[in-house]
Amino acid sequence: MSDMIDKAVTALGERIDGKIDGTAKFVIPGEGTIMIDGAGVRAGDDEADVVLTADADTFRSILDGDLNPTAAFMMGKLTVEGDMGMAMQLGSVLS
Numbered sequence: 001m002s003d004m005i006d007k008a009v010t011a012l013g014e015r016i017d018g019k020i021d022g023t024a025k026f027v028i029p030g031e032g033t034i035m036i037d038g039a040g041v042r043a044g045d046d047e048a049d050v051v052l053t054a055d056a057d058t059f060r061s062i063l064d065g066d067l068n069p070t071a072a073f074m075m076g077k078l079t080v081e082g083d084m085g086m087a088m089q090l091g092s093v094l095s
Contacts, residue, residue, distance in 0.1 A: 004056060005032040005043050011063050013041040019093055022086050027053040036090070050082035052090070062094055069094050 005028070012026075016036055023037040025048035035044040054062070058077040061067035069091040072078035080087045 002031045004028065004060070005034060008034055008059070008063060009041050009043055012036065015093055016041055020086070020089060022049040022083065024048050024086055024090055025051045026059065027051060028056055028059050029053070031056050031059075048082065050080060050084070050086040050090070052078060052080055052087060054078045065095075 008026070008028075012034065018038070018040075020036055021038075023035065023046070025036070025044075025046070026034040028034075032043055033045040035042050035046055035048065037048075054072065054077060058067065058072055062069050062072060062078070067077075069078060073080060073087075073091075
């Protein structure tokens with residue numbers, strides 16, 4: 001697991017804190033995957049209701065608050081597969 005994934009798990013865990021219903025997965029090519037569900041945030045690659053994919057720079061910008069997740073999606077820097085409602089819920093937590 002990469003250092004970026006470790007830091008992201010910690011940062012997302014502080015923000016999410018049980019605010020998400022269902023299962024989400026962030027895929028960061030070359031770095032790894034992060035799972036978010038009722039149990040919290042962890043590194044992993046399980047099935048999910050929604051899968052969000054972004055490169056490391058885009059993901060870091062979203063986590064740092066420099067890039068709005070919705071804007072990233074509209075610019076094609078973030079792809080979403082699956083439950084768009086859950087993706088919107090995640091976006092509001094990350095913004």
